[in-house]
Amino acid sequence: MNLSHDANGQGSDGAVENTIRLTVGQAIIRFLVNQYAERDGVEKRLVAGAFGIFGHGNVAGIGQALLQNEIDPDPDGGEMPYRMPRNEQGMVNAAAAFAKATNRMQTMMCTSSIGPGALNMVTGAALATTNRLPVLLFPADQFATRFPDPVLQQIENSQTLDTSVNDAFRPVSVFFDRINRPEQLIPSLMQAMRALTDPAETGAVTIALPQDVQAEAYDFPAEAFAKRVWHVRRPPLEKTALDRAVQLIKGAKRPLVVAGGGVIYSEASRELRKFAEATGIPVADTQAGKGAINFDHPQSVGGIGSTGADAANHLGENADVVLGIGTRYSDFTTASRTQFKNRDVKFVNVNVKAFDAVKNGGEMLVADAREALADLTDALADYRVSDEYAQEIAQEKQAWEHEVQHCYHLGHGPLPAQTEVFGALNELMSDSDVIINAAGSMPGDLQALWQARTPEQYHVEYAFSTMGYEIPAALGVKLAMPESEVVAIVGDGTYQMLPMELATIVQENIKVIFVLLQNYGFASIGALSESHGSQRFGTRYRMGAGNAHNQEGEILPVDIAKNAESWGLNVLRVSSIEEFKLAYHEATQAPRATMIYIETDLMGPNPPNCSWWDVPVSQVSRLESTQKAYKEYVESKKDQRHYF
Template sequence: MSPRETVRLTVGQAVVRFLSVQYSERDGVERRLVPGVFGILGHGNVTGLGQALLQNELDPADGEQPLRYYGARNEQNMVHTAVGYARTANRLQTLACTASIGPGSTNMVTGAALATIDRIPVLLLPSDVFATRRPDPVLQQLENEQSLDVSVNDVFRPVSRFFDRVTRPEQLVGSLLGAMRVLTDPAETGAVTVCLPQDVQAEAADWPVELFRRRVWHVARPVPEPAALRRAADVVRSARRPVVVAGGGAVYSEASAALAAFADATGIPVLDTQAGKGALAWDHPCAAGGVGATGNDAANALAAEADVVIGVGTRYTDFTTASRTVFADPDVRFVNLNVKAFDAAKHGAEMVVADAREGLDALRESLAGYRGPADRTRRVRELVDAWSVVTDECYHRDQQPLPAQTEIFGALNELMGDEDILINAAGSMPGDLQALWRARTPVQYHLEYGFSCMGYEIPAALGAKLARPDSEVVALVGDGSYQMAPQEIATIVAEGVKVVVVVLQNHGWSSIGALSESHGSQRFATRYRLRNPETGLLDGAHVPLDLAANLRSYGIEVLEPAGTQEFRAAYRTAAGNAATTAIVVETDLYGPAPPSSAWWDVPVAEVSTLESTRTARAEYVAARDAQRHHL
């Protein structure tokens, strides 16, 4: 191939052709990095990227596999779908998302924030205003009197790990290469945004053929620096009550075997975050379950006693640390193993910057001969066994007339397979699930709790199913989240993809209602009620929304079990069906929830005429005294 050989393509065609030949590699396995594009086409991209995607499907370049185009119904949802896909693929693959200018593109901002906060790679291709400014201002253009190069797409800058605007074809090469670098960097990944003005998308240029050769991006497994490893091992050896906190990095790096070997060798109990649940199987002798504000009694007791905390792939959100109260030993020290130095440095830790799998193996070797005290092993088993009794009670309450949602979780936990995927994101469910769910594999538990974005569940289920077509994928969603973003059911049906949608109907916001009540605000505005003409308040009858009828309008089968046993039968039917099936079950808005053993910092009004608020404020001030910096 001559280095001067070129091919004439539009910018849109060049983007599509480039993406179709990008691959990732880790541990010797190569995968298509961006196998598909989700999009909603409008005047900003229909004749640019839209034309390129059509041409790619009908007339792909010789020897090249076309990108699969998926038509979405909502721009935020399609980013959630890409996140669900990428997370299920352990960040080794992702999907691209394209939208028209103006509201189409800015609708993707929430999804971009979620991806970047959760450290999940997604490629966003928002359309932009005319680079030439000939028809300036065009439809949907923001006019900024101080800076004429600003567009609404600048809102992507703070929520993107990489941002660029391609105003000339010549700029595209560097932009695409930079985008791929960030997508495949486990320490830097997140939302990658390349803005494409609508006129530039259709502009042609002569591109070097070399740009469209098959390119493999190698996903690194950084190994620990020896001196850092020695320092970390010295801290762990000094510990009498150590714990491990396994975060999402332990899952994405596929470090489960290394984590189990580390626990087996050292006897150190393993606590997990929302993203890290399943990194160690729940029935491993060292597994203690979820830690923090939504964790269980066993894990939180161990955290409170710990003198050394070994964080593996965690960024220590306020839920994990119970707003910096759960690690209560006054002399507690931290050893953080993380691929990202920013996270490894948190809480004044001894830093080990490395891939989770490689770091765990190296730390285990450095600790050869070390094993935690035998009395700690007994303590772990006593605490875990006691919590297991609580879990069984929550799973099998047989509450009447309406089941607690924990009974539904128990049914799912017992009926779903090891390689099946439960997806959830917001409301009271994540709290109950982290405390109770018995994850047998790192695949099974897919909770989006970095951004806790209502409406994530259904589009993410589509993405997860595309990434793992042999897994049963269950979107577990409350009626509040369902009403925010059901649209991708239409995409699921159009693509012939099979998922199970489980909707818990409780006529309100259970999580916020309980939070409001416990903080002195009396569940104000947290129930779905009609405006009462007598009181003028939203305290009338239930809003007469028929969720089952709404779901049936998408052309899918809907089952409506009356209680827990009926739900179990309905789930077996749904799992056995070849097509998407929804299950709508009414649950008790008031729980009960599993007992809480940790705190979350939610400020209460400092002054109030309400006695409930004044009481809650006094409790808040007392609880806040336990907060501390770990230095």
């Protein structure tokens, strides 16, 4: 039975209007199932499903609405599929990964109870906004009426009664609102949809819902629940901006493209390949942009920056014009502003977001990546790099390919290096499969070494670099790409941060593969600590009664493989690369989620690197290791440029 009903109301002008009596929670679901996103003629449901962890703040409000929709779907919009996660941060991570895998054309909604449940979502919100990924969050809130005051899990502020923990979402959301009366809901939801489908300003959208308001009934106008299509725009490139960019590029002798995530989200890979083929300009990629151009394209020179490939970095050092497309120029991309060493280098930046287009003092081309690349290709029809530069590009590419194959086939022992595991995966996975990673030493090795053949194959979250992202991300990506083999590489450190969504994956019968690299410590921060004079302090898992400097103590008796089995996963233990390859084939044939567990060498070796990352070193110290590191730090900063 449909618990809502239609009614007729009379407007202020005497006209009769159709209304539907719903609670605020029910109205939210009925509204969302009727929202669609469209680009290039392809139309999809914008909010494809719901994650929710329920408590007293939302169980009888938006939780009841989801139940009602499942039992008796809204007649004008259909179902809102619900999945039960285990951790609030995890479900937002999954929603962000889903949005990334759909090129930001779809997302998931997430609902939590008030207090700790809501605050657990803040990290996920920051991840989404930093990565420019749309997610829709509904944290429950205190009572709008303030009858129960303070309510359970409410933080009181003696300065004002109008503040709740949900105000912590404001700085990490692209849109934030609090619904204190039912009349506020529809305008707020309209703004939320606008933000979710805005290619320039998207990120976390947060609507705080006081728990009494969630359950409050109101006569909503029926027209609010009609199907609405949000058209995702492709801003064209202004003619005058194009002319300025073309003039700069035509004057370049050593131009370089830096392709960011905006190329992939715009689905502009074909246009990027055509541009590179026509002009001969080499293309480097960022973490978010890897795969925007296939690695074996003659102009593809690999990752750039602090964790990039020597080929791209060598070309970047001497570039006279850098054409950034869809990149936000993170400190890793610019090697903390030391990568582009030519003091006369000019930047031309294509981005839908003016905030990013102006970076490095660049010539601003505020436009969609696909549209801009097509226009630039036409306008540069009579331009091509010199034969000398083309030969240098080919030589750099060939030299780096030799390094990649060396790192992939080290024959390191007794424990394999993680680069060998990556090499095996790179060879075993198909073009439509997806590799997932986020934090630690692995994203650096992957950006340097991974040879992406398609835009969808490489899924690394490195804008917020959130430990614990990989497991829930596998859930989100698989929901978006059910036909692909989804492989999440997980370190022992990140596994201990957020393994809870393994239960959701098992419960929902989601078939994914996890590759667990066990090295009993934090490899990335350990190496960083050592290189900066801090002797790997507090980065190894060793018995030692709290002595964080203990490097040689007994290894912790924590068995992650058994722990994964306890969550319900199929676990395959291997000790060599050959065994790993066999296990991977077995995992692809398994009917359920599988983990391949392999121990790797904490000390690497890692790929060679010729770029820098600015991590300040203590200026004074009694430790000789720190004194030495500070001298090296001062020397490295000499190449750093402050603004441009």
